[in-house]
Amino acid sequence: MTAVLLETRGLCKNFGALEVAREVGIRLEAGARHALIGPNGAGKTTLVNLLTGLLRPSRGRVLLRGEDVTHLTQAGRVKRGIARTFQINQLFRGLTVLENVYIAVAERMGVASSMIRPAGRRRDVIDQALRLLETLKLADDAGRRVAELPYGRQRLVEIAIALGLEPRVLLLDEPAAGVPGAESHIILDAIAALPDEIGVLIIEHDMDLVFRFAQQITVMVSGEIFAEGTPTEIAANRDVRAVYLGSAAADG
C-alpha cells in the first residue's frame, strides 16, 4: 500500500452563485504521476488554488500526509512540501533566471529574511539554484532576464522555481500551455525527468502527454469529479469520451 500524500474531502467552492468545486475528493499518492483533465472552466485551476491555500474552500478539508492544512496559509503549506506552477506565467520578469530560482531556494533554506550578509555571499543558495538550472538545461540562460527568454524557456523557469522549494507534492497547471510545438519537447523532457519521490499532479490538455505520463487520471467536469482511473480505464470510459474527449476532439 502506498502512502496518501495529499487528499481532499468534500471540498466545495463557490464564486457567488457559481459552484466551481462540488464535493471534490481527490487523492494523490507518494511518487504519483497523476493527471487532472477536463474542459476549460471545469475548475481545475481552482482546485490547485484550493490545495495551495491561494483560495479558501467554502466547505471541506485539505489533508497533507494526514494533517489538516485547510486553514494554513500558502507559506505554511509550502513549508510542508506543496509547490505549484501557474497556468499563466507568474515570474519575476525583471530579474535574471538565476535570481528567480535564488528567491525560491533562499525561502526554502530559511535565509530569505536575512538582512546583513549580501545575497551574493550565500554560495550555498547560489550553488543549489545553479544545479537546479543545470538539471533543467537552463544554466546557459542563468544570467538573462526572464522577460527576454522565449516563452517555452519561461515555462521552464516556472518549474525551476517550484522545484527550488524541494516539494513533496508538485502541482503543474498546464505546464506546456502556450508553448509553440517546436519548443514543447523541452517541457515534456523536464516533466519526464522529475525526481521519482515527488508526487506530481499535472493539469494538461495534450492527451498524448497525459496518457504517456500519468498512472492515474482524474476527469473533472463543472466542478465535479466525473471519472477516475488508470489511463486504460479512462480511455475506455464511454462517458468520458462523450463529455470530454469528444468535445476536445470537436474543438480540434
Added chain:
Amino acid sequence: MTPPGFAAAQALAARHRFKWWEVLPWVAAIAAFFLFPTYLSFGTQVLITILFALSLDLVMGYAGIVTLGHAAFFGAGAYTVGILALHFGWNEPLSGLVAAAVVAGAIGFVSGVVLLRTQGLALLMVTLCTMALLEESANMGAAYTGGFDGMPGLEFAPIFGVFQFDPLFFRAQYLYALAVLLVCFVLVRALVYSPFGESLTGIRENVLRMHAVGAPVQRRLVVAYTISAALAGVAGAVFTQTTAFVNLSVLGLDRAAGVLIVLILGGYGRLYGAFVGAVAYMVLEHTLAKAYPTAWQLGIGIVLIVVALYARNGILGIAETLRGRLRMRRAS
C-alpha cells in the same frame, strides 16, 4: 571551459561589491563643501532630501509599495526632535536622531500593519489619509507643536559636545547631514543587496509568486515599511536640527509629492536615483525660481512630463541605456 551559469553566479556574487564610481557622490559632496561655501544651507537641504528619497526608494523602488504619504514619517521625526528640545530639554543631536527613528519607525510599524493589507489606489488613499491625520494632529496639538506657527528658534547642543551648529554658513550642518546620510546609505545599501532585499524585489516583481514560494509577504512589507519610516524620521530630524525650526510644512502633501518626484526623476529602485534626483530637482528648482519667480513650477512640470513620457526610469535609466548602447557599439 567554464560551466554554463558560472558567469551569472559570479555576477550575483559580485553584485554587492563596491564599484569605483560609488565614491563619486561623496567626493562631489566634499568638493561642494569647499567650492560653494555660501551654498551650504542649500546643500544641507539637498543632503536631507537625498536621505528622505533613499528611504522612499526602499519601499517604493524595491518593495513596490506606492505611497503618497511618506512625509508622515519625515514630519514625525522632525517634530520628535523639536518637541524633545523645546519641552524636555533633550537637545543632544545624535540621541535625538535615535529618538526620531524610534518614533517614526513605531508609527510606520503600526500604520504598516493596518494599511499594507491594501494595494494600489486604496493604499495610495490610506497613506495619504495617515499623513493628513498626523498633519492635523500637529496643527491641533499647539501646546506641544506650536500649531500652525510651528516651533521657531530651536536650539541644539553641539555634535559630540564639540561641533557647534553654525547659524551663518551651515558648515557643521552640512557635514553633519553628510555623515548621517553616509551611515544611513551604507545601511540601506546592505539591506537591498541582502536576501531580504532580494525578496522585497520579488514582492515588487510578482506578489502572487512570492506567496507561492512561501514568503511571509505581509511581514516582510511591514519590516521594510518600518525601516523606511525610521530612516525618513532621521531625515526629518536632521531637517529640524539643522534649520533650527519645524512647522507644518514637514508633514504636508507638498513634501510627500516632492520626494516622490525626486525619486522618479532620478530613477527608483536604483539606490543612486535618490542622489541624482535630489540634486537635479533641487538645482533645477533653485535656478528656475531665481530666473522665473512666478512661473518656475511650470518648468518643473514640463521636465516631469518629459521624464514620465520618455524616460520611465529617470535620469539613471537614461544613463543605463546610453551605457548599454556604447557597449553594443564597442562589441560590434
